[in-house]
Amino acid sequence: MKFHSALFLGAGFAATIASLALGNTIDQASQLELEGCFQQAAGILRTAMTDDSLSQGERRKLAFELDRLGRIKRDYPYTQAGLFRELQKAVKDLTLPEFEKWLAEGRFDVREIDGERRFMNASVSNLFFRHPELNARRLPPKDTTKHDRAVWETCVAIQQAALAEQTPYVLPKRFRHTMTVTVKAGAASNGEIIRAWLPIPRRYPFQTDFRLRNTSSLARHIDDEFSPIRSVYLEQPAQADQPTEFRIEYQYTMRGIWFQVKPDAVMPANTNDPALQPYLREAPHVVFTPEMRALSDQIAGGEKNPARLAQKFHNWIAENIKYSYALEYSTIRNIGDYCRAKGYGDCGQEALLFITLCRMNNIPARWQSGWNTFPGAKTIHDWCEIYLAPYGWIPVDNYKGIWAMQYAFTLTPEQKREVRDFYFGGLDYYRMAANSDHNQALTPPKRSFRSDDVDFQRGELEWGDQNIYFDQYSYRLEIEEITAPLD
Numbered sequence: 157m158k159f160h161s162a163l164f165l166g167a168g169f170a171a172t173i174a175s176l177a178l179g180n181t182i183d184q185a186s187q188l189e190l191e192g193c194f195q196q197a198a199g200i201l202r203t204a205m206t207d208d209s210l211s212q213g214e215r216r217k218l219a220f221e222l223d224r225l226g227r228i229k230r231d232y233p234y235t236q237a238g239l240f241r242e243l244q245k246a247v248k249d250l251t252l253p254e255f256e257k258w259l260a261e262g263r264f265d266v267r268e269i270d271g272e273r274r275f276m277n278a279s280v281s282n283l284f285f286r287h288p289e290l291n292a293r294r295l296p297p298k299d300t301t302k303h304d305r306a307v308w309e310t311c312v313a314i315q316q317a318a319l320a321e322q323t324p325y326v327l328p329k330r331f332r333h334t335m336t337v338t339v340k341a342g343a344a345s346n347g348e349i350i351r352a353w354l355p356i357p358r359r360y361p362f363q364t365d366f367r368l369r370n371t372s373s374l375a376r377h378i379d380d381e382f383s384p385i386r387s388v389y390l391e392q393p394a395q396a397d398q399p400t401e402f403r404i405e406y407q408y409t410m411r412g413i414w415f416q417v418k419p420d421a422v423m424p425a426n427t428n429d430p431a432l433q434p435y436l437r438e439a440p441h442v443v444f445t446p447e448m449r450a451l452s453d454q455i456a457g458g459e460k461n462p463a464r465l466a467q468k469f470h471n472w473i474a475e476n477i478k479y480s481y482a483l484e485y486s487t488i489r490n491i492g493d494y495c496r497a498k499g500y501g502d503c504g505q506e507a508l509l510f511i512t513l514c515r516m517n518n519i520p521a522r523w524q525s526g527w528n529t530f531p532g533a534k535t536i537h538d539w540c541e542i543y544l545a546p547y548g549w550i551p552v553d554n555y556k557g558i559w560a561m562q563y564a565f566t567l568t569p570e571q572k573r574e575v576r577d578f579y580f581g582g583l584d585y586y587r588m589a590a591n592s593d594h595n596q597a598l599t600p601p602k603r604s605f606r607s608d609d610v611d612f613q614r615g616e617l618e619w620g621d622q623n624i625y626f627d628q629y630s631y632r633l634e635i636e637e638i639t640a641p642l643d
Contacts (some may be wrong), residue, residue, distance in 0.1 A: 192270065228487050231484055232274035242280050247295065278480070307584075308575055310530075325362045329410055330410075330639065331410060333635055335615075335633050336402070338400070338632075339629045346396035349392070350394055351617065351619065354387060354388050354615045355591075358590055358592060359382055363589055365408060367408070371390060372401060375390060377599060384592045385590070402615070414581060419464045421546065423462075423546065425544075434522075441595070448493060448496060455472045456517070465519065470557055474561045478558075479506075479558050485610040486606065486607070493509075503539065507523065510540060521542045521543075523538065525590065526588040531586070534633065538611060539554070547581075602616060604620075614631045615629075
């Protein structure tokens, strides 16, 4: 018996040593990456991968770290001179001394990569988001009057209908969407089967009556309507020197949402409820760091009522976090804390910051994402839901709060607050929600690394065991509001 125990302990000790060695290798490569030594980091990872004793899982971890280095490089394509040329096209009367002043002030996301300063691909757009006073110099100028008004009017209409009908789900609209994903010629070897996962609407109380009408090839799998990451799975062979196109057409019904939340009626969540527990704990990119706890305490100010507390988090984000286009999520270690530390982020980063603050305070919170289909503003989009008893799950769109308070330039202060407050418990009907949680697994499983392992909106593709990354395909969503009856 002692002999067998010794063998067991020996095997366990060896596994522990191997795990520590793997962790040290990844830590060393990460530190080199932060120092800008990408080639050296890649060398350490490649050397480690030659160890024949590695398990498949260990080798995969190292391979992802190596792939991540390449993804980061793709996010930083501009040299300093190249960025200046792009800014000259976008900022009226920009001079070199002014640009150099902005560099000194740290207005741009910049990385040292193997001895060269490289700038993030969205640096031009993010300059205007982080410094909205520059919009007067924007080339070409943008007039947002019509769009600002349309968003406010939509919020008012949904709220009025919800009050009149005494239900949170109102004003249904039926949509036809056609999504096309085009893989570049040469992204996969001739004759190889390209596997594709494309997002489709998940069933919610506000999103119903999904019909898949057409696909470019046989739909080999369609997820259950309550899947947390709902997709249709297709396969098509690659042809030499030809792009490969995947296309799906579907219809669904979406309703506007508005809950008239009365804070005094809200009760603390039942933290022992198994259905709520997953949305109360830490998760990837939802980490209860000391810095996050300090921010929570600063915003809360002693508030304990779940509704009022969540509203305070929403309002603080709306007024203190700037919007910015993001780095690819797969390259960021902790997205929620990244947004907190930087003071800016995109819709998903803002949502994960809010989700973290809520969960730290026993307010169940979860991811929701898909597309924003608002006329003239179509884009992939993330938001979230929180659970407030007795209302249940209610939507919160932190980005729309930020947009209202900081970027809806033509609305009055009162209208801005109305829009901000609407998106705490309300959601417009120009949405397609495919996901109900983040960091979920596709079905059937993807063999290669996900291009986005947090979110799912643009589609995922691979051939063999090779991922097809975002720079190897394009995606397009065409939207039509229809009045045809269900069939």
